[in-house]
Amino acid sequence: MGGAELLITIAHILTTETDLTQALRLVVREVVRFVGAETGGAYRVDRERRVLVPVAAYRVPKPALPILTSAVVPIDEPGFRQSVLAGSSVTSSDDVQNDPRFAFELFHRFPHRSGVVVPFHVDGDVAGALYLVWWKRAERFDLTRVSMLEAVGQQLALLLRAAWLRAEAERQRGEALAAEERYHSLVEHIPVGIFRTAPSGQILDVNPAMVEMLKFKDREALLAVNATSLYVNPEDRERGHRLRDAAGVTRDFQVELRTYGGGTVWVRMNARALGDGAHEYWEGTIEDITAQRRADEAERRAETLRAVAQLANAAAHEINNPLAVIVGRLELLRRDLTLEQQSKLNPIVESSRQIARIVTHMGRITRLQILDDMPASSMLDLRRSSEPTNP
Known part of the structure; x- marks a missing residue:
């Protein structure tokens, strides 16, 4: 097999074999056959432990098999990477036992004459290596075979990079699933009040969120009251x-409840009727919507104020023009009247001026105030509604 055929064969393995160990085993086999080595092994880096661990081997003698398969090599051992794993360079020796570049335990745990280290790097860091062995023969490597093995190392680097990317994708997927699980757990444990009551109003059970929402000292204090007494309007229950x-389900029921301190809280209630044969009870949840109710009420009042102010401004504009004509004509008319006639005209003039003051108030409405002496009619107090508010 020529060099080009070797690279094509390895490329085919890397693109068709999805299992990393099997792919490395097949590559080791092809490389061993190509260079005529007697044994070959593939190692990859455990990035957490920072060690080279054996992954696959080919033509390993039985006595050496336990050694090769159990060897774990610290890649940060002083001088190790600088000697045999430097860059993408292939390191070879025809006298391993006496070569200072191979003066590490891995190469001396089993006696052999020649060895070749083919490292492969990913993003500038060592990712693994092939080790080719000649047990007794002194094997020298020419530049052509070195270049071919360096090309193989580059292909294996792509394989390891893809494996790392898959592992990273799996890790991120695991984190995403964990985040999703945490989200579901958060939803399931969202701080809403949970209760169970009897038809009589006896509170059978509540959760801490409901105790806090209704401002009771503790769970026992809340269980001691009747549910009916919690309703601002007892008929709401x-x-x-x-x-x-x-x-048997009540959904989105908005109701005002009393709190322990004498205040109130608006809640959205969802409940259902249940029974165990002999007993019937209600269980459900309440969610504090007080802030939402206040915001909705403020928006309704603001909308009403805008509508009233627009109407008042329009009416004031329409009234002002003819009123100004009437007041002006009355003033001119009064000049030509006797004192007795003027005294009869004065109430008309004063009433016109009063109308003008009312129209002025209509154009200055900034809030809605109801007449105190007519609360049932909800009649607008123009004077108070147009007075400046205190800072």
Whole structure:
């Protein structure tokens, strides 16, 4: 087999064999056959342990098999990488036992005459190596065979790089799955109140989030009260029960509850009716929506204010023009009247001015204030609604 055929064969192995160990075994076999070595082994770097570990071998004598398959070589041992794993250079010796470049335990654990180290690097760091052995024969390598083995080393570097990328992809996939699991765990343990009550209103069980939401000292203190007393409007509890669907579930029921300190909290309740034969009970969740309710109410008031202000401004504009004409004509008319006639006209003038003041207030509305003496009618107090607010 020529050099070109060797590289083509190895390329075919690397592109068709998905198992890293099997691919390295096949490559070792082809390289051993190509260079006429008697034994060959493939090593890869364990990047966490920083050691070369055996992966595959070919034509290993039985006595040497335990040694070759168990050898673990620290790649950061002083002088190791500089001597036999330097760059992509092939290192060979026809007298391994006396060659100072091979003065490491790996090469002396089993007696052999000649050896060739074919390193392969990924991103500037050693990723593995082939070691070819001649047990008794002094084997010298010419430049052609060295160049061919360096090309093989480059191909194997691509193989190891792909394997590392697959491993990294698997690691990232594992992290993504773990993150997804953490997300699901977060959703499952989201801090919402969980409760179980009897039809009588007895609270059978609650979780810590509900105790905190209703501001009770502890779980026992909350269990000691009747659920009906927690409702600002006691009828809301029965109303929630009446909203059950065919499956006995009440969904998105918004209700105001009392807290231990005398305050209130708006919650969104989801509950279902359950029974174990002899007993019936309700269980469900509550979610604090007080801030949302306040924001919604503020938005509704702001929208109402905008609508009222727009209407008032439009009305003030329409009233001001004819009113100005009326007031002006009255003033001109009063000049030509006797004092007795002016006294009869003055209430009309004053009423017109009062209308003008009302129109001015209409154009200055900044908030909505209801007349205190007519709360049931929700009649707007124009004067208070147009007064400047205190900073």
